[in-house]
Amino acid sequence: MSRAPALQPPPIHVETLGHLQRSGLLAECQVVLPTPAAGRTGGPTGEASLSGYMTLGSYKFHLRVGLPLAFPLRLPELTVLSVEPQLELPHLVGDHQLCFESETNLLLDRRDPWGIVQESLARAREMLHRLITGGRAEEFAQExxxxxxxxxxxxxxxxxxxxxxxxxxxxxxxxxxxxxxxxxxxxxxxxxxxxxxxxxxxxxxxxxxxxxxxxxxxxxxxxxxxxxxxxxxxxxxxxxxxxxxxxxxxxxxxxxxxxxxxxxxxxxxxxxxxxxxxxxxxxxxxxxxxxxxxxxxxxxxxxDLAFLAPRGGAGAELQKRQVLIVGCGAVGGHVALILARAGIGQISLVDPDSFELENTYRHVCGMAHVDLTKVQGLRQELQRLIPYVKVVPYEEEIENLLVRQPEVLAQHDLVISALGSPTVEMHLNERIWSSTKHPPAIFAWLEPLGIGGHVLATHVPKAEGFSRGCLECLYHRPVEEGPLENRAAFATPGINYTRDVLGCGSTYLPFADLDSLRTAEMAARFALRILHRQLEGAPLVSWKGDALAFEKVGYRATPRFDAISGPFSEEQVAHVRESCPVCAS
Ligand SMILES: [Zn+2]
Structure with a gap:
């Protein structure tokens, strides 16, 4: 029967242990190099170690210093083999290994292995000294x-x-x-x-x-x-x-x-x-x-949520907040997942559509729920990943929901709309502004072919009333009797940027997942600022992408796109229209 040969410890390990043996830091040292049998009886094959005694006060500790194969990228492992007189110690885990330092907080100088061993022993000595001079009960309770x-x-x-x-x-x-x-x-x-x-x-x-x-x-x-x-x-x-x-x-x-x-x-x-x-x-x-x-x-x-949420950077205080997400496509899907991970307690989803195979590469649900409604598929996905979030499904158009259940807006702390339909969103904007009981709203939309995206916050309460500025303000008629145009636009208005692969009903706006993710992230950041009452006014933030693909097919960007020099633009009041029929009255 053949047996795999034992891994040899790296020469630097043998050298470091030799250094330790000669240093006098531990008494009666014995170096143990791996043998073919060590894999079964001792540590993992290939791991070199040294055992020796450290005396502290009236206690004599028999310690083992093991060098994991990855040393000096990993700390040495210090094990308490025995103590005389007998003593039970906290800070020992597993096989009596001493937790003398957490690697995550340390940057090890991998070019100085001997320095790492010295420092480790010094810390272990400090800890053992603390444990024998008192405070052991406290440490036991703590750990x-x-x-x-x-x-x-x-x-x-x-x-x-x-x-x-x-x-x-x-x-x-x-x-x-x-x-x-x-x-x-x-x-x-x-x-x-x-x-x-x-x-x-x-x-x-x-x-x-x-x-x-x-x-x-x-x-x-x-x-x-x-x-x-x-x-x-x-x-x-x-x-x-x-x-x-x-x-x-x-x-x-x-x-x-x-x-x-x-x-x-x-x-x-x-x-x-x-x-x-x-x-x-x-x-x-x-x-x-x-x-x-x-x-x-x-x-x-x-x-429990109270323990898990803060460990992931989520706010346990957001557990009581309720957010209505209108539109569960690429942007809405990302927003929902980000907010669930942020610790929002209830997310209501509004969308009548079902998942199609074409959604595979640009939706958080991928191909997982084809033929389910987006609302049900996204609900399953959210609850699978973050079971503590409650998801309320509305498999219908927002305009129907507003007729059927007008109180739905007032029942939420925030509305986020990512419909990709300016007409319906203008209607929603007007409804939001129709009552002081209605919550703030965020509108998020994408430009074609990765040239950018926009997020607008509106109906944010201030000391008295609400900050001016809304989606309606953004739209104007450059030509009398002409069509409404969005003043934030990057793609020249009046052109149809949707693509049509199979005829009616299958048109789509070309953009990639990264574009929707970026827009969703900005919307989610606005959402958290609003829920933490850290957002004021009616900011409009736009991110500017690369126009290469866009211009290559002959499209032209707007002067606003050209005027933005950095990757982002955040403006507070530039879009507020004095005569806005929605937010000025
Ligand atoms: Zn307005």
């Missing part, structure tokens, strides 16, 4: 979620509010296997692909807030892996909470029980860790002072 992940043999999704008082929550089972613990199974169900929880069996579980550091300065999280250890911290709760725990435990009477502990941390909010009692005989192990039931640590993976 308990990471600590808990190592012994945990069960992992559950978690949407439990870490309240200051005990409360009942629910374990959710799929085919008798626990998959989650949630205060509100319905809300949890909305975040599943199935968007429901009624297929899951439920059972009560108890949430108990504890403050181990205040109770025991020698707090060691292993205590919480036994019923008597948890009972110790319950006994230290205020009397009202103790009674409440006793009462709630009366509702937890199954053969298997889950306890969620809300561990108070010195900094930041309470951590959530779980303890599973798989074989309960008689009373709940926390209700019986003598019970010594088997307890299994459960890692809880937070799945």
């Amino acid at each position: 308990i979620v990471a600590y808990w992940a190592t012994p945990a043999r069960i992992r559950l999704d978690c949407d439990v509010d870490a309240t200051e008082r005990p409360h009942l929550t629910q374990i959710l089972f799929s085919k008798q296997v626990p998959i989650a613990v949630a205060d509100d199974p319905f809300a949890y169900g909305q975040s599943r692909r199935e968007r429901r929880a009624d297929d899951l069996a439920r059972q009560n579980a108890i949430y108990i807030p504890i403050d181990p550091v205040a109770v025991d300065p020698e707090f060691d999280p292993r205590e919480l892996m036994k019923p008597e250890g948890i009972r110790k911290y319950i006994r230290a709760l205020p009397e009202a909470d103790r009674r409440e725990v006793a009462r709630l435990l009366g509702h937890c009477t199954q053969r298997q029980e889950l306890v969620v502990l809300g561990v108070k941390r010195p900094r930041g909010e309470r951590a959530r860790v779980g303890v599973w009692f798989p074989r309960v005989r008689g009373k709940h192990p926390l209700a019986d002072e003598l019970a010594q039931d088997l307890a299994i640590p459960v890692a809880l993976r937070r799945r």
Whole structure:
């Protein structure tokens, strides 16, 4: 039988470990170079390491310094092999690896591998010193979620509010296997692909807030892996909470029980860790002072919006805001997805059209929902990616919706229109301005062949009333009795830029996905500024693209296009028309 030869560690690794051995930073050093068997027993094949002793106060740490194959692009791995006298330490993960530094914050000088090893050992020494001179309980409480992940043999999704008082929550089972613990199974169900929880069996579980550091300065999280250890911290709760725990435990009477502990941390909010009692005989192990039931640590993976949204830069405060998107084509599709990712709670979609194969290369949904309405397809896509967004579908023309349900505008915090139809948009603009109860609106539209796009904000409230300037203001009649023209236009008005591939009903304006994405991004930025009340006036912003393809086919750009020197133009009042019949009255 042949065996693949062991990878040789790079010479620089061997050299660096030799340097460390001679440096005296660690005592009784032993260099371990990989052997063919190391792949099975030790670290990954090819990884060189050194073990040695570091003495701090009365403690002697046996450390292993491993150089990952990618070193010096990656930090050395420091493992605590043993401590004498015996001591449980926080900041150890997985195989007792020491979290002495986060690589994401560091720029390593890859030309100085020895410097990296020295610096790593210095930081590890600092951390170990801090841990033996006090504050270990605080560090354990602070880092308990990471600590808990190592012994945990069960992992559950978690949407439990870490309240200051005990409360009942629910374990959710799929085919008798626990998959989650949630205060509100319905809300949890909305975040599943199935968007429901009624297929899951439920059972009560108890949430108990504890403050181990205040109770025991020698707090060691292993205590919480036994019923008597948890009972110790319950006994230290205020009397009202103790009674409440006793009462709630009366509702937890199954053969298997889950306890969620809300561990108070010195900094930041309470951590959530779980303890599973798989074989309960008689009373709940926390209700019986003598019970010594088997307890299994459960890692809880937070799945609640309050935790996830800020981690992605989304604003949890936008969860209550409702945006109406009129037109779910290329621009509207991008806008909807950007706003869902920004944390908007409700997005209403208006569009009567269905997806066609021709949409494939210029819609966020690609070819995924051909033959579905754009509203339904986009709704599925949004909820698949960001399950916390509620999508309200209107599979109809906006002009019909406004007749059927005139109050729809006032029911939203913002209207964004990307219809690509100036006539209907002028009508919508007028309707927006017809009531002080109506929200601000954003109009977004594209120019042909990548020469640009525009976004206009209007009906933005100010101290008194609304800032002047609207879509109607933009249009004028250069020739008396002649057609209306958009003064922002880049493509010379009066020319039909749509293309026709198959005859009636299949005309389209030529533009690419990047053009609609850019326009959608500007519209979404306006939207967020409006929702955060950071936008004033009625700004019109235009982005200017390359006119090469446009002019190549013989088209001419407008003087406004030629006059804009940079890639963007943002103007505040230049377009406001004193005699505007919509916004001046
Ligand atoms: Zn106006």
